[in-house]
Amino acid sequence: xxxxxxxxxxxxxxxxxxxxxxxxxxxxxxxxxxxxxxxxxxxxxxxxxxxxxxxxxxxxxxxxxxxx
Numbered sequence: 001x002x003x004x005x006x007x008x009x010x011x012x013x014x015x016x017x018x019x020x021x022x023x024x025x026x027x028x029x030x031x032x033x034x035x036x037x038x039x040x041x042x043x044x045x046x047x048x049x050x051x052x053x054x055x056x057x058x059x060x061x062x063x064x065x066x067x068x
Contacts, residue, residue, distance in 0.1 A: 004064050007036040010055045025050040 022032040034040050
């Protein structure tokens, strides 16, 4: 898929665990793992906004497009 999810990069920069992020965002660790591993078919804007708020970043820090 040409959309790459860089949540793990931001987690490392913020020295935060997946469990802590999931709790602070209000989603299950399993759903966060699906998103983090690029297996999600969609992401709600409210979830993206919550991720950005907790990680103190922009959507472009979490998602990027790669050609083919």
